Amino acid sequence: MVHADVPSPIDLRLMSDALEWERTAMQRPFREEFFSAFISQLVALGKPNLKILELGSGPGFLAQRVLGVLPTASITLLDFSAAMHELARIRLSNLVERVEFVERSFKEPDWQVGLGHYDAVITNQAVHELRHKRYAEQLHRQVRTLVKENGIYWLVITMQAKVLCRIMSSI
Numbered sequence: 373m374v375h376a377d378v379p380s381p382i383d384l385r386l387m388s389d390a391l392e393w394e395r396t397a398m399q400r401p402f403r404e405e406f407f408s409a410f411i412s413q414l415v416a417l418g419k420p421n422l423k424i425l426e427l428g429s430g431p432g433f434l435a436q437r438v439l440g441v442l443p444t445a446s447i448t449l450l451d452f453s454a455a456m457h458e459l460a461r462i463r464l465s466n467l468v469e470r471v472e473f474v475e476r477s478f479k480e481p482d483w484q485v486g487l488g489h490y491d492a493v494i495t496n497q498a499v500h501e502l503r504h505k506r507y508a509e510q511l512h513r514q515v516r517t518l519v520k521e522n523g524i525y526w527l528v529i530t531m532q533a534k535v536l537c538r539i540m541s542s543i
């Protein structure tokens with residue numbers, strides 16, 4: 373028996389919902405701790421010109437921190453919401469030369485095709501948007517094809533106030 377996807381009370385592709393999410397996002401628990409943890413992992417790679425992919429990048433909060441700390445890094449922001457990309461473009465307006473925006477759903481069968489390879493794939497509080505765990509294995513397999521040798525895949529998922537943090541290094 374296949375269970376139905378968990379419905380979402382909001383549609384982050386709508387500008388009204390994207391704006392409301394952006395307004396309250398930094399009040400959510402553990403954000404600062406996780407941002408610091410992401411940055412520590414990226415710094416620990418010890419490489420200049422890091423090429424990073426962020427999945428479900430939203431209004432660009434994490435990208436802003438990452439690019440602020442790593443002045444030679446570049447980041448590809450993948451999100452299915454044009455509204456979220458619009459908010460991220462505003463937040464990252466002084467960093468645009470190091471940012472690429474990709475409007476795509478990480479639930480599509482071939483979303484990873486043509487993206488290239490990255491030193492790090494990162495995603496914060498977005499993978500729960502798969503809306504059912506049966507999609508998760510495919511997503512992780514797709515990410516694996518994008519990570520360079522000795523690269524990292526850093527994933528933070530928040531579900532119902534419980535936080536799961538998983539590090540997969542050297543995949």
Ligand SMILES: C[S@@+](CC[C@H](N)C(=O)[O-])C[C@H]1O[C@@H](n2cnc3c(N)ncnc32)[C@H](O)[C@@H]1O
Pocket residue numbers: 384385397427428429430431432433434450451452453456476477478479495496497498501502
């Ligand atoms: C809860 S927000 C988190 C945003 C950002 N990661 C952060 O922590 O600030 C989830 C993000 O995932 C995006 N998203 C949801 N489903 C997606 C999908 N299937 N493909 C790509 N992005 C998706 C939403 O548009 C939204 O920007």
